[in-house]
Each structure stands twice: as C-alpha cells, then as structure tokens.
Amino acid sequence: MDIIRNFPLFTIVLSLFSGVFCTMLKGKTAKYYTLIYECLLIVLVSFVLWYTYRTGDSFTYTMGEFPAPWGNEIRAGVLEATLALGFLIIIFCSVMGGWKFLVVDVDETKVNLYFTLINLLTAALMAMIWTNDIFTGYVFLEIMTLTSCGLMIVREIGRTTLAAVRYMILNLLGSGLFLLGVVLLYDITGHLLMVPMQENIAKMASTSAAMEPVTMSLGILTIGLSIKSGLFPFHFWMPDTYGWSTPTSASILSSIVSKAYIFLLFKIYYRCIGIEIFENLPIRKILFILGILGMIFGSISAIRKSSVNRMVAYSSAAQIGYIYMGIGIGGMMGYTAAMFHIIVHAVTKSLLFLTTPRLAEVSGDSLLFKNLQGSAHRAKDAGIVFVLCSLSMVGIPIFAGFSSKLMFALSAAQSDNMKILFFTMSALAISSVLNALYFLRTVIRIYTEGRGGADISAHKLYEEEKGIRGVAYDMEDDEEEEETMLSKLEFRIPAAILIGMNLFLGLFSWYTVDLIQKGLEMFP
Amino acid sequence: MLETLLVNYEEAAAIILFGIGLTMLLFHRNLIKKLIGMNIMDTGTFLFLASMGYISDRKAPIITGGVTNVEAYINPVPAGLVLTGIVVSVSVTAVMLSLTIRLYRRYHTLNLDDVYILSKHQTEDR
Numbered sequence: 181m182d183i184i185r186n187f188p189l190f191t192i193v194l195s196l197f198s199g200v201f202c203t204m205l206k207g208k209t210a211k212y213y214t215l216i217y218e219c220l221l222i223v224l225v226s227f228v229l230w231y232t233y234r235t236g237d238s239f240t241y242t243m244g245e246f247p248a249p250w251g252n253e254i255r256a257g258v259l260e261a262t263l264a265l266g267f268l269i270i271i272f273c274s275v276m277g278g279w280k281f282l283v284v285d286v287d288e289t290k291v292n293l294y295f296t297l298i299n300l301l302t303a304a305l306m307a308m309i310w311t312n313d314i315f316t317g318y319v320f321l322e323i324m325t326l327t328s329c330g331l332m333i334v335r336e337i338g339r340t341t342l343a344a345v346r347y348m349i350l351n352l353l354g355s356g357l358f359l360l361g362v363v364l365l366y367d368i369t370g371h372l373l374m375v376p377m378q379e380n381i382a383k384m385a386s387t388s389a390a391m392e393p394v395t396m397s398l399g400i401l402t403i404g405l406s407i408k409s410g411l412f413p414f415h416f417w418m419p420d421t422y423g424w425s426t427p428t429s430a431s432i433l434s435s436i437v438s439k440a441y442i443f444l445l446f447k448i449y450y451r452c453i454g455i456e457i458f459e460n461l462p463i464r465k466i467l468f469i470l471g472i473l474g475m476i477f478g479s480i481s482a483i484r485k486s487s488v489n490r491m492v493a494y495s496s497a498a499q500i501g502y503i504y505m506g507i508g509i510g511g512m513m514g515y516t517a518a519m520f521h522i523i524v525h526a527v528t529k530s531l532l533f534l535t536t537p538r539l540a541e542v543s544g545d546s547l548l549f550k551n552l553q554g555s556a557h558r559a560k561d562a563g564i565v566f567v568l569c570s571l572s573m574v575g576i577p578i579f580a581g582f583s584s585k586l587m588f589a590l591s592a593a594q595s596d597n598m599k600i601l602f603f604t605m606s607a608l609a610i611s612s613v614l615n616a617l618y619f620l621r622t623v624i625r626i627y628t629e630g631r632g633g634a635d636i637s638a639h640k641l642y643e644e645e646k647g648i649r650g651v652a653y654d655m656e657d658d659e660e661e662e663e664t665m666l667s668k669l670e671f672r673i674p675a676a677i678l679i680g681m682n683l684f685l686g687l688f689s690w691y692t693v694d695l696i697q698k699g700l701e702m703f704p
Numbered sequence: 705m706l707e708t709l710l711v712n713y714e715e716a717a718a719i720i721l722f723g724i725g726l727t728m729l730l731f732h733r734n735l736i737k738k739l740i741g742m743n744i745m746d747t748g749t750f751l752f753l754a755s756m757g758y759i760s761d762r763k764a765p766i767i768t769g770g771v772t773n774v775e776a777y778i779n780p781v782p783a784g785l786v787l788t789g790i791v792v793s794v795s796v797t798a799v800m801l802s803l804t805i806r807l808y809r810r811y812h813t814l815n816l817d818d819v820y821i822l823s824k825h826q827t828e829d830r
Contacts, residue, residue: 315785322792326799333803338810342823345803345816349738352796353729356745359789360722363749367756372781 184231185239187224188256188310191264195221195303199296207291211279214295218272221302225268229261233695238702240312249376253312259519259699262692263443264309266523267436269681270530271302273674274435277534278428280667285335285426294334301327301432308440314362314452315372317444321358325351325408328437331429332421343420350407350417357404364397365452374451378704385457395461398453402445402463409441411467411504412474415497419485422493422533423547430489431533434496435526442503442522446515449507450703459510468508468600472607474501479614487547488536491618492529495573498611499525505607506588509600512700513591519696520587524572524580524685531678532569538562538671539626549625556626561668563626565675570619572682575612580685585612587693714755721748735804735814739797746793750786757782 198217202210232238238257245251275298286294304324311317325348332344366372369380381394407414422430449458458464478498485491503525506518536547542558543551556563572579585608592604685692709716721744728741757779765777804814811819 315788319788319792322796326796329799329803333806336806338823341803341807341810342819345735345800345807348800348803349729352742352800353726355796356722356726356729356742356749359746359749360752363753363756363785366782366785367752 181231184227185241185256187228188254188260188306189241189243191221191224191306192254192303192310195299195306199299199303202292202295202299205292205295207283207288210292210295211275214275214298215272217299218268218275218302221306222265222268222272225261225264228256229258229265229695232256232258232261232702233698236698236702248373249371252316253373254310255312256310257699257702258695259703260309262695262699263519263522264306266526266681267305267309267439268302269677270435270526271298271432273678274428274431274530274534277531277671277674278426278431278537279670281427281537287336290334294331297327297330297334298432301331301437305436305440308444312374312451313372314365314374314377314448317447318355318359318362321408321441321444322355324437324440325355328429328433331433332425334429335424335426337424339420339424343417343424347417347421350414354404354407357400357407359404361397361399361401361404364393364400368393368397374447377452378454381452381457382454385454391457394453394457395463398448398458398461399463401448402467405441405445406467406470406504409438409445410497410500412470412477412497412501415474415478415494415500418497419490419493422496423487423489427534427537431530434493434533435530438496438500439503439522439526442500446507446518450515450700455704464508464510466508467504468603471501471503471505471508472603474498475505475607475611476501476614479611479618483614483618486549488539488549488552488622489533489547491622492532492536495615495618496525496529498615499529499573502584502588502611505604506591509588509591509595509604511591511595512697513587513594515700516693516696517584517587517591519700520685520689520693521584523692524584524682527580527678527681527685528569528572531565531675531682532573534671534674535562535565535569539566549622552622552626553628554626557629561672561675565679566626567623568679568682570623572686573619574616578683578686580682580689583686583689587689715752718748718752718755721745721751724748733815733817735807735816738816739800739804742800743793743797746789750789753782753786753789 194217198214202213205213238255241254241256242248243252243254275295282291282294301324304320304327307320308317308324311320329344329348329351332340332347362372365377368384369377371377371380384394385391410418418434422434425433449455453461475498478494478496478501482491482494482498485494499521503518503521506514506521508514509517538559539552539555539562540547543553543555546552556566568579572581575581575585588604589608592601595601725741725743725745725748729738729745730741732738732741759778762778763776765780807819808814811822813819813822
C-alpha cells in the first residue's frame with residue numbers, strides 16, 4: 181500500500197507529460213485521451229483519499245529524500261484529496277459537456293493545443309493542492325494564470341482578447357503582490373516549507389516579538405490572492421472573462437481556477453501562519469466584511485444584467501463572497517462551511533455555464549434575456565438542468581446550496597459573537613432573496629411561451645436552421661441522427677453526474693462534512 | 705525612521721521600485737507601458753531577495769580551498785528564487801506581448817480605454 185504515497189506526485193508529473201503528449205495528437209484523439217486521463221487521475225486521487233481516511237493521518241512525500249528544512253515536499257491529507265477529487269470530476273464533465281461548442285469556437289488545427297492547456301491546468305491545480313512549499317505554490321500559481329489566459333483566448337474574437345488582457349493585468353498585479361508577500365515571509369522566518377515556517381512564527385508569537393511584519397506580509401498575500409479569486413472590490417473582471425469564453429473554459433475558470441487560489445490562501449493561513457495566530461489578526465474581520473459586501477453587491481450587479489452569462493458570472497462574485505465570509509466567521513465550523521461551499525459552488529456553477537450556451541443555441545445564438553424567451557421549450561433538457569441549478573443556487577432544501585447556507589448559519593451561531601451572528605444571518609437572508617429574484621426571473625423567462633419582446637429574427641433563424649437540418653436528415657442516412665444523439669449524450673452525461681453530485685451534497689451532506697472535518701483536524 | 709531606511713537602503717529602493725511598477729501597471733492606459741511597469745515591479749522583488757540573501761564579507765557558496773564552514777558563505781537559496789522568478793517573469797511577459805500584438809491587429813490602438821470603447825460597438829452576442 182506504500183505505493184499510494186507516490187500518487188500525489190504522479191498526478192502532477194503525469195499531467196505535465198500529458199500536456200506535452202497532447203501537442204502530438206489530433207484534436208478528437210486529444211479529447212478522448214484527456215477524458216480517459218482525467219478518469220485515471222480520479223482513480224489515483226480516490227486511492228489517496230481512501231488511504232488517508234483509513235489511516236486517519238496525512239503523509240508527506242519528500243522530493244529526492246532531502247529532509248525537512250532543505251527539500252521540497254508534497255503533503256496529502258483527507259481535505260486535499262476531497263477537493264482534488266471534486267475538481268477533477270468537474271474538469272471531466274466540463275470537457276465532455278463543452279465539446280460541441282469547442283469545435284465551433286476553436287480553430288480546427290488548434291483543438292489539440294486546447295487540451296494541452298487543460299492538462300497543464302490540471303498539473304498546476306494538483307500542485308497547488310498538494311504542495312507543502314510556499315514558493316512551489318507561487319510557481320504553479322503563475323502556470324495556472326498563464327493556462328487560464330490561454331483557455332480564454334482560444335476563442336479568437338476581439339472581446340475575448342480584450343477580456344484576457346484585462347484579466348491578465350489584474351492577475352499579474354495579484355501575482356506580483358503574492359510574490360512580494362512570499363519573499364517577506366521568507367525574509368522573516370527563513371523558511372519556504374510550511375511546517376518550519378509555522379514553527380518559527382509560533383516562536384515569534386510566544387516571545388512577544390513584533391508581529392506587525394507578519395501581519396503586513398500576510399496582508400499583501402491576501403490582497404494578491406483575493407484579486408486573483410475575485411473578492412468584492414476586485415470582481416469586475418468576472419463578467420467579461422466568463423461571459424465571452426468558450427463554455428468549457430468558462431466553467432473551468434469560474435468553478436476551479438478561482439477556488440484553487442482561495443484554497444492556497446486558506447492553506448497559507450492554516451499551515452504557514454497557524455490558525456490560532458491567524459484568528460487574532462485583523463485580516464479575518466476584513467475578509468468577513470468584504471465577503472458580505474461581495475454577496476450583496478455581486479447579486480445586485482447580477483440583477484441589472486441583460487445577458488444570462490453575465491448574470492451567472494456576477495453571481496459567481498456573490499458566491500466567492502460566501503466562501504470568504506466562511507473564512508471570516510472562523511472556528512472549525514466556519515472553515516468547514518467555507519470548504520464545503522467551495523465544492524458546492526464549483527459543482528453548480530460549472531453546470532450553469534455548460535447549460536446557458538445550449539439555451540442560447542436555440543435562440544439564434546444569443547444570450548440576451550429577450551431572445552431567450554421560451555428557449556426551455558426548444559431545448560428541453562437544458563431547461564430542466566437550468567431550473568435544477570437555479571434551485572440549488574437559491575438554496576432550496578434537498579439541493580447542495582441549502583446545505584452550505586445552513587452550515588454558514590450554524591457556524592455563525594456557534595461563534596458566540598452577536599455581531600457576527602447578526603450580520604451573517606442578514607447577509608444570508610438578503611442574498612437568498614436577491615438570488616431568488618434573478619434566477620427565478622430567468623427560469624420564468626425561459627419557460628414563457630411565445631415571442632414577447634423577443635428579437636423575431638432569432639426565432640426565425642432557429643426555425644430556418646431546423647428546416648435545413650430536417651432536409652439534410654431526409655437526404656442523408658442515420659449518420660446525422662447518430663451525431664445529434666451523441667451530442668445530446670455529451671450534455672446529458674456530465675449534467676447527470678453534476679446534478680447527482682449536487683443532490684448527494686444536499687441530501688447526504690454529512691459524508692462530505694465528515695471528510696472535510698477529518699481533513700481539517702489533520703491539516704495543521 | 706529615516707535612519708532605518710538609510711541603513712536598509714537596498715530594501716527601501718526595492719520597495720520603491722515595486723511601488724512604481726505597481727502604479728504603472730494599474731494606472732497607465734498604454735498596454736506596453738503597463739508591461740514595462742510589470743517588469744519593474746518584478747525587478748523590485750528580485751532586488752529585495754538578492755539584497756536579503758547577501759551577507760557582507762562572505763563569498764559565493766562554492767567550496768574553494770577546503771573551507772566548509774557555513775560562516776564563510778552567503779545563503780544560496782534567494783539567488784535560486786530570483787532565477788526562478790526571472791523565468792516566470794519572462795514567460796509572462798512573452799504571453800502578454802503576444803496578446804498585445806493580437807489586440808493591436810484587431811483594434812489598431814494600444815490605449816485600453818479606446819479599445820474598450822471600440823469593443824462596445826461590436827455585435828458578438830455569444
């Protein structure tokens with residue numbers, strides 16, 4: 181069983197190799213290769229999860245057998261394995277569900293390069309989840325930034341290029357601040373590995389040495405990573421980034437990339453600084469306030485949008501606010517709720533971004549609300565999936581969104597601080613109402629029959645297209661039917677997996693909560 | 705206060721450089737100048753690392769003349785970090801320059817405000 185201790189490293193190195201390998205394959209082969217490869221990774225990570233859960237302890241893999249203060253380390257515990265498993269399943273579903281639009285949006289000769297980017301992003305994601313060294317975290321954070329920029333600009337239109345430039349400028353700002361924070365922390369503690377760093381900071385705190393430098397460098401780190409993950413005042417890049425990318429990219433960027441940054445930040449709080457020291461720093465309160473502001477202002481911005489993708493993108497800003505609020509509430513329960521919400525939001529939002537283009541497709545390729553009217557009748561499965569996701573986002577019981585909101589409320593109740601309890605409860609209430617307002621409005625809109633104020637040309641276009649397809653079907657043989665069947669399955673399988681995960685997180689949330697809590701216990 | 709700054713003049717210069725770069729990256733409208741700002745910002749960090757790693761009156765960490773005492777050499781890790789940082793910075797700059805070229809070919813301007821106004825007039829629904 182000792183071979184399982186090598187699996188975390190395998191997931192990183194194999195992903196890097198697969199990235200290179202995909203450059204040599206043809207587009208469609210690269211897609212099947214990536215799907216099979218993601219399945220392999222899911223199996224490997226499941227083994228790690230099973231192993232760490234069974235032994236009840238985390239393990240450390242030392243690179244080249246150099247002991248602690250010198251070498252580079254990888255560390256695997258239950259929390260890391262749970263998150264990695266969730267993220268990998270979502271990547272698998274996004275690649276499968278967005279394929280139909282990928283072949284339209286991406287130049288035919290470059291499709292294999294898209295999968296190179298996906299594999300490199302997987303490598304960066306795995307490294308950021310497993311690493312025990314803060315500088316390795318920085319390097320893979322930059323790789324993730326570059327690959328996510330690549331994922332956006334594969335759709336070669338002006339708007340994606342502009343969105344990518346704005347995204348990159350803010351991300352480079354974040355990376356620069358993160359690097360400065362890492363360098364300052366290294367300067368203060370003399371270590372890059374998380375465990376010795378934490379020991380030195382604990383020593384400083386016990387001898388009542390000045391903690392201001394630590395607070396300041398941690399503050400710089402926090403600003404850097406919150407710009408990258410899109411916390412409230414820095415969330416304005418989201419709608420362009422998610423709205424114009426190809427669906428697979430939008431779902432991966434919104435559900436995984438921003439969450440990976442949050443997890444790295446949480447890891448730094450928990451493992452570099454030490455959670456007792458972090459809880460006494462003012463940073464936690466600021467995160468709490470910004471999280472709540474993000475929840476409310478993200479939703480208000482979402483209400484005012486006229487395109488469904490931009491609305492969903494702004495709702496991401498609100499959901500990121502939830503996660504930071506959980507970290508701000510603090511305590512075991514608060515952190516558990518934050519980690520739980522990372523998975524919940526990733527599962528729901530990735531599926532939403534895969535669904536909206538299918539609604540747009542039957543409305544003359546337009547994402548504007550006025551054209552989407554009645555689209556759920558034209559694309560029935562997409563309509564149902566959108567309703568289920570909306571219910572989860574609003575927080576209706578049996579769906580995952582409800583469980584996470586309940587956990588935020590419980591964690592606030594346990595914090596023994598009336599102010600925190602009051603603000604959390606009010607923010608949850610206001611945010612739920614706002615969520616219901618814009619998601620259910622969209623649901624009603626897509627189920628309303630008729631054209632209303634819709635752009636008639638869009639519907640006409642659809643009717644014409646349908647007519648052409650009908651003629652084509654008459655002339656050709658069953659090949660066409662097989663093609664549409666396959667494309668339907670390509671949406672239905674990932675949708676079924678993600679909705680299944682959503683219901684599992686909603687109905688049987690205690691299994692995941694138990695995993696997260698076990699993981700947090702062995703995290704320090 | 706001023707005295708501490710003067711004693712640590714290398715670090716102070718590094719942070720000032722970082723600030724200049726950060727401001728340029730945020731507030732300049734010209735894309736190329738933004739990239740120059742980004743490079744200045746990274747250079748500031750590297751200067752900080754290099755000056756922190758250096759200990760006066762010590763040599764580069766290569767064993768010469770059989771001296772194995774730790775006290776004789778400087779810390780090699782910051783230099784390694786600077787090298788890694790430079791590689792990252794170069795690759796990011798390359799990607800950003802290629803993006804700049806693509807943006808310029810499409811909008812024929814490097815001013816981001818102008819590009820933003822131009823892009824508003826495009827009708828790309830999806």
